[in-house]
Amino acid sequence: MPKQTFLSLSEDKRNTLIQAAKKEFSRVPLHEASIANIIKDASIPRGSFYQYFEDKEDLYYYLLNQLAQENNKKLIAILQEKEGNLFESLVEQFRHMISLRHHEEHKDFFRYAFLNMNHRKENTMANNIYKESLKNERSQTLKLIDTSYLNIEDKQELSHVIRIVGAITFHNLVQVFVHDLTDEEAISNYETQINLVKKGLQKEGVD
Amino acid sequence: MPKQTFLSLSEDKRNTLIQAAKKEFSRVPLHEASIANIIKDASIPRGSFYQYFEDKEDLYYYLLNQLAQENNKKLIAILQEKEGNLFESLVEQFRHMISLRHHEEHKDFFRYAFLNMNHRKENTMANNIYKESLKNERSQTLKLIDTSYLNIEDKQELSHVIRIVGAITFHNLVQVFVHDLTDEEAISNYETQINLVKKGLQKEGVD
DNA sequence: TTGACATATGACACTGTGTCACATATAATC
DNA sequence: GATTATATGTGACACAGTGTCATATGTCAA
Numbered sequence: 001m002p003k004q005t006f007l008s009l010s011e012d013k014r015n016t017l018i019q020a021a022k023k024e025f026s027r028v029p030l031h032e033a034s035i036a037n038i039i040k041d042a043s044i045p046r047g048s049f050y051q052y053f054e055d056k057e058d059l060y061y062y063l064l065n066q067l068a069q070e071n072n073k074k075l076i077a078i079l080q081e082k083e084g085n086l087f088e089s090l091v092e093q094f095r096h097m098i099s100l101r102h103h104e105e106h107k108d109f110f111r112y113a114f115l116n117m118n119h120r121k122e123n124t125m126a127n128n129i130y131k132e133s134l135k136n137e138r139s140q141t142l143k144l145i146d147t148s149y150l151n152i153e154d155k156q157e158l159s160h161v162i163r164i165v166g167a168i169t170f171h172n173l174v175q176v177f178v179h180d181l182t183d184e185e186a187i188s189n190y191e192t193q194i195n196l197v198k199k200g201l202q203k204e205g206v207d
Numbered sequence: 208m209p210k211q212t213f214l215s216l217s218e219d220k221r222n223t224l225i226q227a228a229k230k231e232f233s234r235v236p237l238h239e240a241s242i243a244n245i246i247k248d249a250s251i252p253r254g255s256f257y258q259y260f261e262d263k264e265d266l267y268y269y270l271l272n273q274l275a276q277e278n279n280k281k282l283i284a285i286l287q288e289k290e291g292n293l294f295e296s297l298v299e300q301f302r303h304m305i306s307l308r309h310h311e312e313h314k315d316f317f318r319y320a321f322l323n324m325n326h327r328k329e330n331t332m333a334n335n336i337y338k339e340s341l342k343n344e345r346s347q348t349l350k351l352i353d354t355s356y357l358n359i360e361d362k363q364e365l366s367h368v369i370r371i372v373g374a375i376t377f378h379n380l381v382q383v384f385v386h387d388l389t390d391e392e393a394i395s396n397y398e399t400q401i402n403l404v405k406k407g408l409q410k411e412g413v414d
Numbered sequence: 415t416t417g418a419c420a421t422a423t424g425a426c427a428c429t430g431t432g433t434c435a436c437a438t439a440t441a442a443t444c
Numbered sequence: 445g446a447t448t449a450t451a452t453g454t455g456a457c458a459c460a461g462t463g464t465c466a467t468a469t470g471t472c473a474a
Binding site: 087115168174201 | 238294322323324325326355356357358359364367368370371372373374375377378381385396399400403404405406407408409410411413
């Protein structure tokens with residue numbers, strides 16, 4: 001998390017820095033990004049940077065978290081619109097996520113995020129859902145899911161369902177950027193996989 | 208890939224270097240590992256290192272690939288033993304993977320690999336399966352799967368099934384290291400999730 | 415006005431990378 | 445065996461980037 005010093009900065013100064021950071025993190029993946037470039041672009045001295053953030057990662061995950069929160073809002077809206085239908089909502093959310101590729105501002109930021117997706121990034125992006133699926137209490141998002149048509153026996157299993165679809169979703173998002181899939185290809189793959197897990201991978205009557 | 212120069216080295220020299228590399232990659236995650244430490248430990252000059260490998264990643268993925276090949280052999284053996292039953296084989300393979308944590312030699316190497324799992328590492332480890340699931344032709348591993356009890360309509364869908372269980376498997380393996388799960392917890396989670404996708408996430412009769 | 419505290423600044427020490435000119439070994443040709 | 449060509453070995457070096465720290469500057473209350 002950024003230090004208080006950064007949060008107390010004038011909005012102007014904060015924005016300049018954030019813009020410079022987004023620019024650098026859109027130029028190259030996190031591990032190649034350099035603080036030197038960011039501060040040069042934002043015209044702040046090196047010492048100041050460390051007054052605001054612990055290090056490069058601190059700044060990066062602050063930005064990623066902000067974008068993730070927007071996504072979470074979107075998911076909530078979709079879940080409401082789809083009246084709690086998890087699978088329909090997932091596909092809609094997936095459509096939305098890959099549409100971000102075409103939005104100039106975040107384009108390459110997301111591209112590099114997914115090409116270098118790891119546990120920490122995934123967790124930051126899915127934060128609200130993953131966290132909530134653990135402490136099953138006051139979970140805003142989870143409560144929106146209509147569990148009546150899910151093949152589960154308890155809350156515990158709901159959390160596993162979230163894990164499953166989360167893993168599949170991220171895997172598919174990564175594939176989009178790795179193989180430069182078109183929107184149609186990406187959605188088709190994702191829908192196929194979601195349908196497969198919906199109806200079950202094992203033929204009925206077998207065990 | 209290592210350069211020919213490295214492969215032509217005496218077995219002795221090669222092993223010294225490989226041991227030093229494993230040691231360093233077990234000390235810290237890839238991005239923190241330093242060539243300086245490896246060459247100091249192996250007593251080879253800096254210039255020589257670059258005669259053998261492109262860079263740190265080149266060496267790292269060479270090692271990871273070797274370990275992955277062992278894993279693939281194991282998977283083939285398990286599939287044969289389980290007479291092509293995909294789900295039973297997956298659980299068995301999962302057991303095997305997490306048992307590696309207790310094997311002194313690879314212990315921390317795997318730990319850091321999974322804590323920093325990303326697309327490239329996942330692909331290296333699942334290489335044989337993921338690649339084969341694309342060009343469905345002469346695929347050694349895929350042919351071992353008994354598809355008769357899978358709820359799929361064509362080869363295309365088999366490849367999606369592989370993707371799904373692959374994503375779930377890696378997600379679970381990462382969780383093991385992130386949350387320091389016991390073997391029992393890890394296996395229980397994994398079995399629950401595999402069972403859920405086997406029978407389907409959607410309650411029967413609903414649509 | 416002064417002192418106490420927060421914030422700003424950039425020079426610096428440090429760590430690590432990849433390269434290159436030169437040294438040495440190995441093999442090939444006469 | 446001498447000579448040339450080709451492959452491999454070597455470490456000093458230039459370069460890029462990080463995080464820190466002593467010092468400067470601002471802010472605000474007594």
